[in-house]
Each structure stands twice: as structure tokens, then as C-alpha cells.
Amino acid sequence: MAVAFFSVNSESGLKKLDECLLTRSYITGYQASKDDITVHAALSKPPPPEYVNVARWYNHIEALLRISGVSGEGCGVTIEGSAPAEAVATPPAADTKTSAAEDDDDDDVDLFGEETEEEKKAAEERAAAVKASGKKKESGKSSVLMDVKPWDDETDMKKLEEAVRSVKLDGLLWGASKLAPVGYGIKKLQIMLTIVDDLVSVDNLIEDYLTAEPVNEYVQSCDIVAFNKI
Structure with a gap:
């Protein structure tokens, strides 16, 4: 409507x-x-x-x-x-392949929702293609959507976001964010970031910075919801 x-x-x-x-x-x-x-x-x-x-x-x-x-x-x-x-002109998205079933199912197209089986399969296919070609774009960039979860409902989410954004690396740019309910009064931080592939690894970012001291005072875990090459 x-x-x-x-x-x-x-x-x-x-x-x-x-x-x-x-x-x-x-x-x-x-x-x-x-x-x-x-x-x-x-x-x-x-x-x-x-x-x-x-x-x-x-x-x-x-x-x-x-x-x-x-x-x-x-x-x-x-x-x-x-x-x-x-x-109205719309910039092209990183990946516009969606099925008719995805268009009909709101749960599958939620930007901040769980990654669908189709999205996982597409990501695996892209990774396999890059590995098979043996080629890597110089200074390629990727956009990442991440869920950052606190320890409990008493965690100060404002300080949690400040701690996350305090991580500054060459090739890392923090973007838009919002809080989303998880349950039992707990909320999670959903945040977008852009990385330069040659300089930043998302796995290392999570392991070495976001779930390490001093950020882990507020952050319990981080999950990658979406990962797209730019």
C-alpha cells in the first residue's frame, strides 16, 4: 500500500x-x-x-x-x-540478486536481521571465485554490518558504543548504528563499518580489539551479519 x-x-x-x-x-x-x-x-x-x-x-x-x-x-x-x-535515481547495491521468495518474505530482507541461506551461499560463492582466480583487487573495500552484544541488561550501551568506536585503525571507518532489542530487557548494538581489505581483517578486528581489553568490559561478543565487497 x-x-x-x-x-x-x-x-x-x-x-x-x-x-x-x-x-x-x-x-x-x-x-x-x-x-x-x-x-x-x-x-x-x-x-x-x-x-x-x-x-x-x-x-x-x-x-x-x-x-x-x-x-x-x-x-x-x-x-x-x-x-x-x-x-528517483538509486545507486547500485553490492549484490542485487534476490529471489521472488525473498521479495515476499519480510523476515528474509530485514537489513539488520539474520543472514539468510541464500546470502550465505552467495558469500561462499564469491569467496570461492576470488580464491579460484588467484586475483585480489588493490586497496579493495568491503562494507560490514555487525551485531555487538553486551554482557547483560545493566551494560551502559552508550559507553559500549563509545568503546567500540574508540577502536581506530588505518583502513577502518565506522558508520551508522542503532540499538535493537534482543530480549529480557537486553539490547544489542548494530553498527556498519567500511574496511580496506588490504589493511583490516574483520576477524582480527573482533578478536584483537572488540573482544579484548579494554573494550570487552562492555562487549561480550560480536557477530558479522552481512559482508559485501564495494
């Missing part, structure tokens, strides 16, 4: 958009889509910080556009005085 917004650059329009994003991460559905690109393009400038939910969403979409692009089709969105959704 198409969604309509009224003049998102006005105070009333921004307020409505902020209320809409209070309980959701994206304009429609469970992954970034052309609907998010349409609304993002309709904004004449970054939203004021007092519109907390809009600002959080805007920064997240900005990060996705820089790192991996947005490939979801969305449900359709219209904005008074803006171009139709199909007229």
Missing part, C-alpha cells in the same frame, strides 16, 4: 514524518528501499536535530548510500510537490 506525506520540508510535514519514524526504521517495510530514497531526496537539507527520529533515519540512509546503496523496491510513496518514486 502506497504511503503519502505532505510537504516534508515544512514544520508540520517534518513533525508528521518524525511521528511516522518513531516506531520504525524505514519509511515502509523492514529494509531500506526506494521509498526511503524518495523521501530522502525530497528533503532540501538535513533535518534539524530536534526531529530526533527523522535525523536518525536520515543519517542511516546517508550512510547506506555511501557504503552499499539501496536496492529494495518498497511499497510506493508520494510527496506533495516532489517527483514520483520511479524518477
Whole structure:
């Protein structure tokens, strides 16, 4: 079902958009889509910080556009005085192969959800192809989506994120993040990062820095949710 917004650059329009994003991460559905690109393009400038939910969403979409692009089709969105959704250009994503079953199943296309069997298979095929060719791009980059889990519900998640971002390495760039519920009052940090393949290994980043002192005071474990070559 198409969604309509009224003049998102006005105070009333921004307020409505902020209320809409209070309980959701994206304009429609469970992954970034052309609907998010349409609304993002309709904004004449970054939203004021007092519109907390809009600002959080805007920064997240900005990060996705820089790192991996947005490939979801969305449900359709219209904005008074803006171009139709199909007229908005969308940067290509790292991997746009999805099956019809994935399009119909929201759980499979959740950006911050569990990696699907299809995604795992695709990642294995890409790794096998690189190994078989024996070639490696110079200074290649990868975008990574990671789950960072605290020790318990008493862990200060703000300090946890500060500890994670305090890890600074050549070839490592931290991106957008958000907190997501795990259960029993516990939340996890979901964070995006970009690495230069020749300089940073994600496995070493986790083992030597994110789960080692002093960061492990807050971090119990880290899981790679998605890994895409740029």
C-alpha cells in the first residue's frame, strides 16, 4: 500500500514524518528501499536535530548510500510537490540478486536481521571465485554490518558504543548504528563499518580489539551479519 506525506520540508510535514519514524526504521517495510530514497531526496537539507527520529533515519540512509546503496523496491510513496518514486535515481547495491521468495518474505530482507541461506551461499560463492582466480583487487573495500552484544541488561550501551568506536585503525571507518532489542530487557548494538581489505581483517578486528581489553568490559561478543565487497 502506497504511503503519502505532505510537504516534508515544512514544520508540520517534518513533525508528521518524525511521528511516522518513531516506531520504525524505514519509511515502509523492514529494509531500506526506494521509498526511503524518495523521501530522502525530497528533503532540501538535513533535518534539524530536534526531529530526533527523522535525523536518525536520515543519517542511516546517508550512510547506506555511501557504503552499499539501496536496492529494495518498497511499497510506493508520494510527496506533495516532489517527483514520483520511479524518477528517483538509486545507486547500485553490492549484490542485487534476490529471489521472488525473498521479495515476499519480510523476515528474509530485514537489513539488520539474520543472514539468510541464500546470502550465505552467495558469500561462499564469491569467496570461492576470488580464491579460484588467484586475483585480489588493490586497496579493495568491503562494507560490514555487525551485531555487538553486551554482557547483560545493566551494560551502559552508550559507553559500549563509545568503546567500540574508540577502536581506530588505518583502513577502518565506522558508520551508522542503532540499538535493537534482543530480549529480557537486553539490547544489542548494530553498527556498519567500511574496511580496506588490504589493511583490516574483520576477524582480527573482533578478536584483537572488540573482544579484548579494554573494550570487552562492555562487549561480550560480536557477530558479522552481512559482508559485501564495494
